[in-house]
Amino acid sequence: MSFDLNDLDEVSRTLKLLGDKTRLAIMKLLDNRERCVCELVEIFKTSQPSVSQHLRKLKDAGLVKENRKGQWIYYSINPDSPQRQFIQKLIAFIPSQAHVLEELDKQGLGISCE
Amino acid sequence: MSFDLNDLDEVSRTLKLLGDKTRLAIMKLLDNRERCVCELVEIFKTSQPSVSQHLRKLKDAGLVKENRKGQWIYYSINPDSPQRQFIQKLIAFIPSQAHVLEELDKQGLGISCE
DNA sequence: TCATTATATAATCATATGCTTATATAAACA
DNA sequence: TGTTTATATAAGCATATGATTATATAATGA
DSSP: OOOOOOOHHHHHHHHHHHTSHHHHHHHHHHHHSOEEHHHHHHHHTSOHHHHHHHHHHHHHTTSEEEEEETTEEEEEEOTTOTTHHHHHHHHHTSOOSHHHHHHHHHTTOOOOOO | OOOOOOOHHHHHHHHHHHTSHHHHHHHHHHHHSOEEHHHHHHHHTSOHHHHHHHHHHHHHTTSEEEEEETTEEEEEEOTTOTTHHHHHHHHTTSOOSHHHHHHHHHTTOOOOOO
């Protein structure tokens, strides 16, 4: 599981991956706790396939991992990622997404896939 | 000159900008000292327009500034960029580009636009 | 002024990207 | 087993991106 982060290619690839607003927000949201796909779909008000595809890219890069619980699949930050420290520093520069969730509540949408 | 870095949009835009291998390497190279366009062209072994266009994007984002000296235009990190601290942290994760220059020397190309 | 050198800009093009719609898979449950 | 719910994958499409080629601008020097 060795991996050299000190590599220009690798860093630029990671930046490119997180250079997408949705993916960056997903990482920030997962920073707190795991979330199931349906939560993310509601938060971003986009299609389910769109969220799935973003998650796929994050998973392929090893940044997140999935955990199925019955029908639901929960995603979380992959603690074993060699890039984790780097990712954490990036995330630290993003404001909390709390307000996003608050706004959802105001709109009475709530978040429940159950 | 106020600017809120604590903004998801802004962070993702910056990451996207540096999510390009050439632009990221340019920023790393400029971290040491200013460089003229011709130096960068030689280093990256790409076309002059290509380098110019990358520099244009970095300049438009306020990350670098230019300084004409006769025929030559030298680019350097813009110290007044509100994103500077963020950029510095990103750059810190990239290995020195010293070896790139060393290889150029070996190939006898040297670097001189004069 | 004309030629040369350095750089920027414009136009074109091939590829990458992200979204949408449709469909497949997988679990839960009647 | 059949239906519903959650998620993934595939296909198609519009837009973004980065490179190349050609041309424009600007400074230098004969």
